[in-house]
Amino acid sequence: MFDNLKEHLKIKWRQYLAASLASYGSLCTGMSMGWTSPVLPQLQRLESSPLPQVPTLQQESWVASLLVLGGLLGPLITVPLSRLVGRRWIIMGSNIPLLLGWLLAGVTTNLETLYVARVMWGCATGMMFATVPIYIGEIAEDKIRGALSAFFLLFINVGFLLAYAIGPFTSYWGLTATGGILSLLYVPCTWYIPETPFYLVYKGKMEEASATLQSLRGTSKEAVQAELEGLQTVVTREYKEPPKIKDLWATRGNVKALGICVFLAMLLQLSGIDVLLFYMEELLSKVGTNLSPSDGTIIMGVVQVVTSCITPLVVDRLGRKLLMWTTSLGLTIFLTLIGVYALMDSYYKYDVTHIAFLPLLCLIVYMILFTLGVGPVPWILVAEMFPVKTKCLAGGICSFMCWLAGFVWTRFFRDVAASYGIYTAFWILAVCCGIGFIFSATLLPETKGKTFDEIQEMLNNNNKTKEVKPVDV
Numbered sequence: 001m002f003d004n005l006k007e008h009l010k011i012k013w014r015q016y017l018a019a020s021l022a023s024y025g026s027l028c029t030g031m032s033m034g035w036t037s038p039v040l041p042q043l044q045r046l047e048s049s050p051l052p053q054v055p056t057l058q059q060e061s062w063v064a065s066l067l068v069l070g071g072l073l074g075p076l077i078t079v080p081l082s083r084l085v086g087r088r089w090i091i092m093g094s095n096i097p098l099l100l101g102w103l104l105a106g107v108t109t110n111l112e113t114l115y116v117a118r119v120m121w122g123c124a125t126g127m128m129f130a131t132v133p134i135y136i137g138e139i140a141e142d143k144i145r146g147a148l149s150a151f152f153l154l155f156i157n158v159g160f161l162l163a164y165a166i167g168p169f170t171s172y173w174g175l176t177a178t179g180g181i182l183s184l185l186y187v188p189c190t191w192y193i194p195e196t197p198f199y200l201v202y203k204g205k206m207e208e209a210s211a212t213l214q215s216l217r218g219t220s221k222e223a224v225q226a227e228l229e230g231l232q233t234v235v236t237r238e239y240k241e242p243p244k245i246k247d248l249w250a251t252r253g254n255v256k257a258l259g260i261c262v263f264l265a266m267l268l269q270l271s272g273i274d275v276l277l278f279y280m281e282e283l284l285s286k287v288g289t290n291l292s293p294s295d296g297t298i299i300m301g302v303v304q305v306v307t308s309c310i311t312p313l314v315v316d317r318l319g320r321k322l323l324m325w326t327t328s329l330g331l332t333i334f335l336t337l338i339g340v341y342a343l344m345d346s347y348y349k350y351d352v353t354h355i356a357f358l359p360l361l362c363l364i365v366y367m368i369l370f371t372l373g374v375g376p377v378p379w380i381l382v383a384e385m386f387p388v389k390t391k392c393l394a395g396g397i398c399s400f401m402c403w404l405a406g407f408v409w410t411r412f413f414r415d416v417a418a419s420y421g422i423y424t425a426f427w428i429l430a431v432c433c434g435i436g437f438i439f440s441a442t443l444l445p446e447t448k449g450k451t452f453d454e455i456q457e458m459l460n461n462n463n464k465t466k467e468v469k470p471v472d473v
Contacts, residue, residue, distance in 0.1 A: 030159020038167025070119035071403030074126015075396030098124035102180035137383025138196035154308035161301030168294035253459030269406035327373030339426035
């Protein structure tokens, strides 16, 4: 077993390295997203806050949710530029708002500057979410595409863990400076990633595309010739005309792919992940667990990272459909249990000390399930389901809708909890996950191990035994 793994890594290590370097930026954005969990309590104490006065509940909600609102800017930047400058330069460009956000957060003395910093972080995050999964999908071989795509979420979770582990034990400025330093390291990482072979073929740079394929596959020019010719065929077929927005509904397969991916991208946010990650310390104290909030967040971060290491090993073995319906069903059950616990504790005032471990246990299981399925699978499908001509445009739309759903929920979660009880807020999340379970179990097709053309044939044709020619758009 270990000999096979060693041989596998010896051949594929360049693809793993490129995916890791591209995904490192998500570690930095993960820190910026998890930053609010330890920082919001610090802003309530003037001696540890850069602000002249304690922010209100509404102002804190804006601090948290503006990152998600900034994420809407990412697709608006990446979609027009993707065909002009390529995936590599967009990923490199995400460094600008990322570093600017850390700089503004470090020097802020008022809420307005902090708001702008959060928007800048969100812009960088949105650019990465719209581009990095597509980048990885275009450099990876079909057999390891799912595993490499899971790296993106792994690095995000490492970033959350760093924010959770460092934040409670340092000052506001210490955590912010750490995030800024780690983000500076992303600059050389992005410089050394190659452009994708597909984009190079699209631009007519055949020799460079061949050299990149040889490097990524660790093989000879002759060995990559068939793959290179396949890319040429796809480009010739798909780019007879420049991509247009109407291409997204030019075929039944495109419409199905867009509907599936938009729904799952919104489900990712409507499952409550950003709410839990942004307000982790606050939620752990509200639901009545007897563990300190800072210790609880660190445990949650460790669980996320460990599970993220498992995800690449299972996503190409179990398949996308199985992971989605099982994990969304699990989220429904455990979010419902948290709501029941909170109802008994905060509304009916029952003595629940003998089961005080339940909220943390449910949240741990929630994180495991989310990290295995609901979190990574939508972005893997975005990279797999769309024809190359519409991939960037569709990815931008999915990312935009994901962030829009996330902004609405992170902005108003506290208001719902304050007006109707924290248990009601958790039950709303459970209902969203229940809808996701029904959708995944009945309507989601399996794309595991299939080529892009095979996936398109499956989406465009209900009769799987019938041979279908590729559709010209």
